[in-house]
Amino acid sequence: MRYIEHSPDLPAITDITSRVEDRTCTLRWRWPDGLQAVYIHKGPGGGEHPEEDSRPPGSLKLYTREEYKAGGGYYDRLEEIGLVVYTVFARVTENGETLLVRQRDGENRTTVSAGKARIYYAIDRKRGLFRKEQTVHMTITAEVPVGREVLCYVKKRGGYPADKEDGIRFPFVQDFAPGRNALPPIEIGKDDHIRIFFTDGPKYGRYYELVPE
Known part of the structure; x- marks a missing residue:
């Protein structure tokens, strides 16, 4: 050819x-x-x-x-x-x-x-009556494959983090397939709060839209 x-x-x-x-x-x-x-x-x-x-x-x-x-x-x-x-x-x-x-x-x-692909995320917190820690379940639902380097989650004590620098930042360890991705639960302190952010907003914000469920 x-x-x-x-x-x-x-x-x-x-x-x-x-x-x-x-x-x-x-x-x-x-x-x-x-x-x-x-x-x-x-x-x-x-x-x-x-x-x-x-x-x-x-x-x-x-x-x-x-x-x-x-x-x-x-x-x-x-x-x-x-x-x-x-x-x-x-x-x-x-x-x-x-x-x-x-x-x-x-x-x-x-x-x-092809427009921006939407990434939906949900964070569910559960705490037992006599426990000092709380269990967090995070779910990522993606329209297209998303690399692990695109997202991170940030933990902050006493309130929700305002951005990726407002607390302790953690990477994700696996890529996200199209559809629903239920992540393994994690344990955090009773006064801790978590949010999910782009690791690089200007870069990845051109291609994805991060939407809370």
Whole structure:
């Protein structure tokens, strides 16, 4: 598989549109006469486009005209956050070799916003009648995979911490899978309070929204 530069006698993808709803992206485009299949590349926004490389990347998905007609477009679940770029390459063959038509005009490319992924958190405190400590159960519910380095929890005596520096900060020791993540219970003092924060608000606040349940 390799690129071939677009020329007037080669097919080109045009009129590409995109729509995102419930974290599903729908792509539609105009199929040139005679073209039976395309390859679709998906990558992060802000980076280099795949056609700038000398050879096509490995992360390409073959999609046929029949599949497109049956589904009324191309549908893709967005597990990413931030900007996502889709590039649709016309596929042609020459002497049994697969060629991808490289379009320098960008008409075969569209950018969508996957938005901020929400991270819901819940903190449940329980204390026995005659105990000096209290047991804390924390639950993280994520829309997408979240690395352990994104979040931390802060413990403060006598009141709730106002930010990540307002108390003793602790890291999480495991990544968070999409869905509900119930963390092992921890023991804290009877006058201690806990809150969850981003480890780097300006950095991770661009991609995630931290929401108390």
